[in-house]
Amino acid sequence: MIEISDLLFRYPEGTFSLRVPAFSVAEGERIAVIGPSGSGKTTLLNLIAGIATPLEGRVTTDGEELTALGEADRRDFRVQRIGLVFQEFELLEYLGVMDNMLLPYRVNDVLRLDGEARERARRVAERVGLADKLDRNVDKLSQGERQRVALCRALCTEPAVVLADEPTGNLDPANKGIVLELLLESVAATGSTLVAVTHDHDLLPSFDRVVDFKQFYEPETA
Amino acid sequence: MRDVLYLAWRYLAHHRIKTAILVTSIALIVYLPIGLNVLIGKSADELTARAVSTPVLVGAKGSPLELVLNSLYFESATPALTRHAEVDRIAETDLALPIPLYVRFKSRGHPIVGTTLDYLDFRGLEIAAGRRPAVLGECVLGSRVAESLGVGPGGSVISSPESVFDIAGTYPLKMKVVGVLAPSYSQDDLAIFVDLKTAWVIEGVIHGHQDLAAPEAASQVLDRDGDTITANASVVQYNEITPENIDSFHLHGDFSDYPISAVIAVPGDQKSGVILMGRYEGDDATAQIVKPKKTIDELLDTVVTVQGFVVAALGLVALATVATAFLVFMLSLRLRRREIDTMTKIGGSRARVAAVLCSEIVAVLLAGGLLALGLTLATGRFGEAAIRAFLVG
Numbered sequence: 001m002i003e004i005s006d007l008l009f010r011y012p013e014g015t016f017s018l019r020v021p022a023f024s025v026a027e028g029e030r031i032a033v034i035g036p037s038g039s040g041k042t043t044l045l046n047l048i049a050g051i052a053t054p055l056e057g058r059v060t061t062d063g064e065e066l067t068a069l070g071e072a073d074r075r076d077f078r079v080q081r082i083g084l085v086f087q088e089f090e091l092l093e094y095l096g097v098m099d100n101m102l103l104p105y106r107v108n109d110v111l112r113l114d115g116e117a118r119e120r121a122r123r124v125a126e127r128v129g130l131a132d133k134l135d136r137n138v139d140k141l142s143q144g145e146r147q148r149v150a151l152c153r154a155l156c157t158e159p160a161v162v163l164a165d166e167p168t169g170n171l172d173p174a175n176k177g178i179v180l181e182l183l184l185e186s187v188a189a190t191g192s193t194l195v196a197v198t199h200d201h202d203l204l205p206s207f208d209r210v211v212d213f214k215q216f217y218e219p220e221t222a
Numbered sequence: 223m224r225d226v227l228y229l230a231w232r233y234l235a236h237h238r239i240k241t242a243i244l245v246t247s248i249a250l251i252v253y254l255p256i257g258l259n260v261l262i263g264k265s266a267d268e269l270t271a272r273a274v275s276t277p278v279l280v281g282a283k284g285s286p287l288e289l290v291l292n293s294l295y296f297e298s299a300t301p302a303l304t305r306h307a308e309v310d311r312i313a314e315t316d317l318a319l320p321i322p323l324y325v326r327f328k329s330r331g332h333p334i335v336g337t338t339l340d341y342l343d344f345r346g347l348e349i350a351a352g353r354r355p356a357v358l359g360e361c362v363l364g365s366r367v368a369e370s371l372g373v374g375p376g377g378s379v380i381s382s383p384e385s386v387f388d389i390a391g392t393y394p395l396k397m398k399v400v401g402v403l404a405p406s407y408s409q410d411d412l413a414i415f416v417d418l419k420t421a422w423v424i425e426g427v428i429h430g431h432q433d434l435a436a437p438e439a440a441s442q443v444l445d446r447d448g449d450t451i452t453a454n455a456s457v458v459q460y461n462e463i464t465p466e467n468i469d470s471f472h473l474h475g476d477f478s479d480y481p482i483s484a485v486i487a488v489p490g491d492q493k494s495g496v497i498l499m500g501r502y503e504g505d506d507a508t509a510q511i512v513k514p515k516k517t518i519d520e521l522l523d524t525v526v527t528v529q530g531f532v533v534a535a536l537g538l539v540a541l542a543t544v545a546t547a548f549l550v551f552m553l554s555l556r557l558r559r560r561e562i563d564t565m566t567k568i569g570g571s572r573a574r575v576a577a578v579l580c581s582e583i584v585a586v587l588l589a590g591g592l593l594a595l596g597l598t599l600a601t602g603r604f605g606e607a608a609i610r611a612f613l614v615g
Contacts (some may be wrong), residue, residue: 051567072571079569090564094236095229106225107570113225137236153568 001027001193002048002161007057009043018043020057020216030184030194032204035213041197044213045163048195049082050074062160079108083154083192085183087166089146091138091153098134101125101152111157121156127189128152128182144175148182155186162187164196168203180206226574230581241586244547248590251540253597255533260598262529264605266522272408273514275345277495278318280308280502281484286512287521292325293484294514295409296333300326300483306418307478308485308509315501317494318487319344324421325483329379329397332367334414336421336482342403344488347410351375352401355417358428358471359463362401364411373399379414381424395424396462422480423463423471430460430471487511551583 002025009018018040025031033041046052047059050066051074059066062081066074078084091100099106101121105113125131128148133141138149147167154162167183168176180203187194196207204210234241272294281289282302289301303326312320321344324336335341339354342362352375355362361379368374377399397416405411422428432439434451445452460467473480489495502511555562565575 049567075566075569075571077569078567082569084568086564090560090567092561092564094233099232103565104568104570106229107565107568107574109571109574 001025001062003060005058007054009047009054018216025193025195027193028191029209030187030207031209031211032207033195033197033211033213039213040216041213042165045165045195045197049084049163050078076110079104080110081160083157083159083162085150085154085164085167087169089150091146091149093139096135096137097130097149100138100149101156103153104157124152124156127186143171144179147171147179151183155190158190159192161193166197168200226577226581229578230585233582234585244586245589245593247543248587249593251543252591252594255536256598257601258529258532260601261605262525269518273518276486276514277489278487278498278511279484279514280487280509280511283508283510286510286517289484289512290514290517293323296325296335296413303481303483304509305478306480306482310478312485312487315498317498318489321486322418322482323484323486324418327381327424329381329414332412332414334381334416334421336416336418338418345410347406348404349401350404355400358419358468359397360400361397361414361416362403363399364403364413365405366411367414368402374402375400393461427480428471428473430467432458433470
C-alpha cells in the first residue's frame with residue numbers, strides 16, 4: 001500500500017535530513033509513528049501524501065509512484081485517495097459542518113459533488129455523532145466536535161490512505177479517546193490504511209504497529 | 223465554477239461587516255465624483271432654466287449676483303435698492319414691459335414679493351384656489367407656503383419685523399390671503415405675493431391711521447398749519463387693512479421715489495432688448511442692467527472650477543482608498559495563509575484556490591460598482607427634486 005525506498009529529503013533551509021532506506025505499510029494496516037519533535041514525522045506524512053517531494057528515492061502510495069508525478073497530478077491523486085487529518089483541525093471558519101466536510105469536492109474538479117457524495121458525507125457524520133449539526137457553523141463547535149468534523153472531511157471521499165498528524169494533540173483527555181476510537185473505527189469501516197503521527201504513548205496499544213522515527217532523523221552537521 | 227462562487231459567497235457572507243465596509247468604500251469612491259457631476263449638472267440646469275426665462279434685470283448699481291439671486295430666487299440679502307422711477311423709465315422707452323419687484327420683507331421665513339399682476343402672467347403662475355389680489359392688503363400664497371403654514375383663502379399672514387430690536391422699524395402687517403397658486407416647482411412656490419403698494423405699506427411709506435381732522439382726535443394734535451397736521455405718538459396706526467380703514471391709507475412724497483429691489487424688463491423682441499441694454503450700459507451712475515443668464519453662467523463657471531478641485535481631491539482619496547483596499551486584501555491573504563495551505567494540502571488546485579480569492583475581489587468590486595450605479599441613478603432620478611427643494615427651501 002505504502003512503499004518508501006532509498007529516500008532522502010532535505011528542506012531548502014537545510015536544517016535536517018531525512019533518510020529512509022525502506023519503509024512500508026500494508027493495506028488496511030493502522031500504524032502509529034512516534035519520535036521526538038523535529039524528527040520528520042510530519043514530513044513523512046507530507047511525502048506519503050505527495051505534498052513534499054524527496055531529493056532521492058521513491059514513494060509509492062496506493063500503487064501510484066508519487067515521485068514520478070507532476071505537482072498537479074499529485075494534487076489530483078491526493079484529493080481522491082488520501083484523507084488528511086491535522087492537529088489543529090484546519091477547518092474553514094466561515095463554512096458549516098457539511099460544507100467543511102465537502103471541501104475536497106469543491107476545491108478540485110476530479111471529485112464530483114453529487115447527491116451520492118452528500119449522502120456519503122451524511123453517513124460519515126452520523127457515524128461520528130454530528131448528524132444533527134450539519135448546518136451549524138464550525139466556529140460554534142467544541143474542540144472535540146471540530147476534530148470530528150476534520151475527521152469526516154478526511155473520510156467522506158472514502159480514501160485509500162488516511163494520514164493523521166497528531167489528531168488528538170489539541171484535545172482534552174476525554175475527547176482524545178473518543179476521537180481516536182472514531183478514527184480507528186472509521187478507517188476499519190472503509191478499509192483504509194492509517195498512518196497516524198502521535199506523541200501520546202497511551203494511545204499506542206490501539207494501533208497495529210508502532211514505528212519510532214528517530215532512526216531516520218539526521219541532524220545537519222555541515 | 224459554481225463551487226468557486228459558493229466558497230467566495232460564504233466567505234463574504236460570513237465576514238459581512240468587513241465586506242459591507244469594503245463595498246461601501248468602493249461604491250462611495252466611484253459614486254462621489256460621478257454623483258457630484260450629475261448633481262452639479264442638474265443644479266446648473268435648474269439655475270439656468272430660471273435665468274434663461276428672465277431676459278433682463280434692472281437694479282441699483284452693486285453686485286449683479288446679489289441682484290439676480292434676490293430677484294430670481296428670492297435668496298441672498300436685499301440688494302441695493304433702486305427707485306420706482308426705473309419702472310417709469312423703462313415703460314417710457316416702449317422697448318420692454320417693466321415688472322417691478324420689491325423683495326425685502328418676510329413672513330415666518332417666507333419671502334414677501336411685492337410686484338404687479340404682470341409677474342404672475344410672466345411666470346405663468348396659475349391660481350389653484352381663490353383669486354388674484356385686487357385690493358391693498360391682500361396676498362396670494364405659493365403652494366408650499368400654503369402647505370407649510372396651513373393657510374388658504376380667507377386666512378391671513380402677518381409680515382415679520384425686520385429686527386425685533388428696531389422699534390422704529392417696520393411694523394407687522396396682517397394680510398388677507400385671497401388665493402393660493404398652483405405648484406410651479408420653482409422658487410415661486412415658497413413666496414408670498416402682494417401688490418407693490420402693499421409691500422410699501424409693510425415698509426410704512428404708505429400708511430393708515432385715525433382721522434386727525436375728526437373732533438375726537440383733537441387731544442392728539444400738536445399743531446395745525448394749513449393741510450399739515452402734527453400729532454403726538456398716541457395716534458392709532460392701522461396694522462391691518464380693512465374695508466373700514468382702507469380709505470385712510472395714503473402716501474407721502476413722490477411715488478417715483480419709492481423703493482423697489484429690481485425691475486424685470488421683458489423686451490418685445492431681441493432688438494428692443496439690445497437697445498435697452500445699450501441705454502443702460504452707457505454712463506449710468508445709479509442703475510445697472512444685467513442678463514441673469516450671463517451672471518448665472520459666471521457663477522457656474524466658478525462652481526465648475528471648484529468642482530474640478532473637488533474631483534481632483536476625490537481622485538486622491540480614491541487612490542488612498544484603492545491602496546488601503548489593496549493593503550486590506552494583502553493582510554487578509556496573510557491571515558488566510560493557513561486556510562489557503564489547507565485547501566492546497568487536501569488537493570485543491572492552485573487555480574481553483576486563486577479563483578475563489580479572485581471571485582471574492584470581483585464580487586466586492588461588482589457590488590461596489592452596482593451600489594455606485596444605483597446611487598448615481600438615484601441622483602439622476604431624485605437629484606433634481608432635491609436640488610429644487612434645496613433651492614426653494
